Amino acid sequence: MGKQFFSTVSDMLRWIKPMHFFILTMLVFSPVFGMAQLKAGVGKMDITDYQSGPVNDPLFAKALVLDDGTTKMVIITLDVVAIAEIGPIKGDYLNEVRLGIQKDLHIDPSHVLVNVSHCHGIVRRDVTSLTIEAVKQAAARMVPVRVGAGKGFENRIMENRRYLMKDGTQVDVRRAYSLPPDEEIASVGPVDPEIGIVRFDRTNGKPLAVLYQFSMHPIEGVPGGGNTADITGFASKVIEDNLDGAMALFMQACGGDINPINYKNLESPPDAEPLGNMLGLSTLKALQSIKTAPSGKIKLINEKMELPVSDFQRRIDTLEAKELRLLRSLKGTDINLKMFIPLLIKYQYAKEYPSFYAQRYLTDQQLGRKDMTHLDRINRKDMENYRNNIYIMEHLTRVQENLRLVKMHQEKSGEMKTIEVEMVAVKIGNMKMLTFPGELTVQIGLNLKKKSPFENTFITGYTNGYIYYAPTAEQLRNTGEAQEDCDTVLAPEWQELFETKALQMLNRL
Numbered sequence: 001m002g003k004q005f006f007s008t009v010s011d012m013l014r015w016i017k018p019m020h021f022f023i024l025t026m027l028v029f030s031p032v033f034g035m036a037q038l039k040a041g042v043g044k045m046d047i048t049d050y051q052s053g054p055v056n057d058p059l060f061a062k063a064l065v066l067d068d069g070t071t072k073m074v075i076i077t078l079d080v081v082a083i084a085e086i087g088p089i090k091g092d093y094l095n096e097v098r099l100g101i102q103k104d105l106h107i108d109p110s111h112v113l114v115n116v117s118h119c120h121g122i123v124r125r126d127v128t129s130l131t132i133e134a135v136k137q138a139a140a141r142m143v144p145v146r147v148g149a150g151k152g153f154e155n156r157i158m159e160n161r162r163y164l165m166k167d168g169t170q171v172d173v174r175r176a177y178s179l180p181p182d183e184e185i186a187s188v189g190p191v192d193p194e195i196g197i198v199r200f201d202r203t204n205g206k207p208l209a210v211l212y213q214f215s216m217h218p219i220e221g222v223p224g225g226g227n228t229a230d231i232t233g234f235a236s237k238v239i240e241d242n243l244d245g246a247m248a249l250f251m252q253a254c255g256g257d258i259n260p261i262n263y264k265n266l267e268s269p270p271d272a273e274p275l276g277n278m279l280g281l282s283t284l285k286a287l288q289s290i291k292t293a294p295s296g297k298i299k300l301i302n303e304k305m306e307l308p309v310s311d312f313q314r315r316i317d318t319l320e321a322k323e324l325r326l327l328r329s330l331k332g333t334d335i336n337l338k339m340f341i342p343l344l345i346k347y348q349y350a351k352e353y354p355s356f357y358a359q360r361y362l363t364d365q366q367l368g369r370k371d372m373t374h375l376d377r378i379n380r381k382d383m384e385n386y387r388n389n390i391y392i393m394e395h396l397t398r399v400q401e402n403l404r405l406v407k408m409h410q411e412k413s414g415e416m417k418t419i420e421v422e423m424v425a426v427k428i429g430n431m432k433m434l435t436f437p438g439e440l441t442v443q444i445g446l447n448l449k450k451k452s453p454f455e456n457t458f459i460t461g462y463t464n465g466y467i468y469y470a471p472t473a474e475q476l477r478n479t480g481e482a483q484e485d486c487d488t489v490l491a492p493e494w495q496e497l498f499e500t501k502a503l504q505m506l507n508r509l
Contacts, residue, residue: 036068038295038429040145040200042209042247043137045130047079047123048227049088056226057233059121061131062249064200064209065107065138066428071298073111073426074101074135075211077249079229080116080123082466088123093131094464100132105139110302113424113435115251115463119218119230145200145208147295147429149456152195152286157231157275158216160189160442161259162475162482169480173263176401178394191215191258192442194449195283196458198431201292207246210239212283213458215253215442218276220260223269231260234276235283242284252462254445256438256469257484295429299509305501306418308491310476312410319403319481326396330389333382340386343379355379402486409468409489419489422464425505432509433458434502437465441484443472444495448502457506470494 044062048055059079066073076097081087083094098109114131124130161173163180164187171180198211218230229236232250239248260275335343347354353361354376361372424435432454440461448459461470471484473492478485 036070036295036297037144038147038298039067039142040208041065041138041141041143042249043134043139043141044247045134045137047127047130049122049124052122052227054224054226056222056224056228057237059119059123059227059229059233061127061134062247063131063134063138064211064247064249065105065135065142066298067142068295068298071111071300072105072107073298073300074107074113074138075249075251076112076114076131076135077251078114078116078123078127078131079119079121079233080127081118081120082116082462083114084466085468086466087120088125089127093128096128097131097135100128101135104132104136110424111300113426113463115435115460116466117218117229117232117250118252118255118439118462119228119232121227121229121233143208144203145295146203146292147198147200147431148290148292149196149198149429149431150286150290151456152197152212152282153193154195154214154279154282155191155193157261157278158191158258159261159263160191160257161217161263162189162257162484164188165480170475170478170482170485171398171480172257172482172484173259174401174483175264177397179264180395181391189257190442190446192254192446195279195286196253196431196433196456197283197286197290198428199287199290199292207243207287209246210243210248210283210287211251212239212248213251213253213460214279215255215445216258216260217255218252218260218272220263220272220275221270222273223271228272231272231276231279234273235280238277238280239283248280248283251458251460254440254442254459254461256441256461256471257475258442293429299427301425301505301508302422303501303505304420304422305497306420307494307497309413309416309419309489310409310491312406312413315406315486316403316410318479319399319406319486322481323396323399323403326392326399330392331385333385333389334378335382335386340383343383347376347380347383398481402481402483405483405487409487413489416489419467421467423501423505424464425502425509427509431456431458432506433460434506435460435463436470436498436502437461437463438467438470438488438490439484441469441471441475444470444499448499448506451499451503452506454506459502470498 048059062077064075084091163171166186192215196213200209218232236248445459469484469488473495476492
């Protein structure tokens with residue numbers, strides 16, 4: 001017989017009760033026991049419009065559904081330019097998607113985030129129902145996950161498209177108009193090389209999803225000019241090809257004034273794939289050092305705020321005055337384009353004797369004549385005036401295109417003094433994210449990340465609506481012309497109001 005631990009049943013019960021209490025206490029206050037078990041599921045649908053012309057690569061609606069047992073939320077990413085105002089998706093899309101998800105899955109509409117990559121691909125007309133189907137797929141595939149956030153680095157694929165000019169104005173780089181002369185440019189704006197990354201792993205360690213964000217317009221295009229998800233589509237493919245079944249979901253960050261590198265290159269066809277490959281590989285590299293852990297509860301705040309609208313008429317008056325001043329500065333010349341090109345070549349190649357062989361010049365010099373040098377002086381003056389006229393015409397294209405944008409917003413806004421925007425702050429694991437429905441320029445994101453005390457703070461524009469560009473107050477006070485400060489409805493005061501609200505929401509999570 002072994003040693004007898006309890007002489008009576010009552011002795012055993014007296015021992016079990018305190019021990020039971022001790023074990024229960026340890027379980028409740030244990031970090032693992034107290035941590036909510038997050039579940040996640042992913043789904044996607046091809047939304048490419050195959051009837052609109054040649055297709056280079058597919059466009060997708062992707063969905064990530066999250067559920068911590070109390071809070072459910074959905075993150076949807078679309079390979080499209082916007083979900084209202086511009087592009088093929090109309091303004092009722094967001095409301096219809098949210099109502100469809102609420103009806104089928106009982107998820108609060110305010111817990112549905114829809115972010116667009118801002119690529120210029122063309123999607124199907126039934127994109128709304130396809131999006132809801134992607135979410136339903138995700139909801140049907142929920143599995144327990146661990147979460148980890150971190151940062152990657154990529155600085156080879158983008159450039160700030162705003163030039164700071166020597167005269168104090170700012171100009172942007174677009175394919176819609178010409179660049180200013182090199183000698184007038186003083187500097188360029190900043191870029192943000194940070195890739196914000198959240199990884200969701202199954203409990204066995206196998207990746208389920210990678211949510212990543214970056215600041216850059218994915219508008220490079222492809223050599224054949226076909227429909228494309230562009231740089232971020234190729235980046236997601238690289239990630240998915242290397243993660244064996246995991247889904248990569250790209251969220252556009254603060255790319256309002258960020259172009260692909262060498263955006264105006266005319267020496268070779270545009271090709272988004274190499275740039276996308278680099279972004280995808282840099283994301284994969286960063287993933288290797290991101291550790292996952294139980295996530296705890298999802299925390300989500302969805303609020304609306306009013307932002308001040310621009311004084312469009314003052315901007316219009318300024319641009320119209322500049323337009324008239326430029327027109328009046330054009331000068332008549334004795335040459336046209338047919339004559340200018342050969343003259344330019346001659347006077348660049350043979351600067352000392354451009355109009356004939358040296359013999360004629362030297363003969364004139366010997367005989368005291370100035371016939372050839374007088375001809376050169378006239379030609380050079382005409383060439384200078386003609387070249388200046390070209391620069392003026394190029395400047396006029398920038399003024400007129402941006403004037404058109406300001407007038408468009410004046411007509412659409414009417415007497416509106418403020419505009420309502422939806423903002424979402426969400427905490428998932430060790431990541432906090434703040435969303436905004438406009439094209440945030442990069443300095444806005446840099447400011448908020450610098451001010452936030454939370455290490456993994458991600459600022460995500462292009463979400464839950466579209467209100468055009470959201471530039472800094474400094475950019476909005478530009479006396480030059482650039483799309484970011486003309487294709488907008490916001491007054492300069494918006495920035496301080498927004499950044500204050502954004503930090504308050506992040507700090508409340």
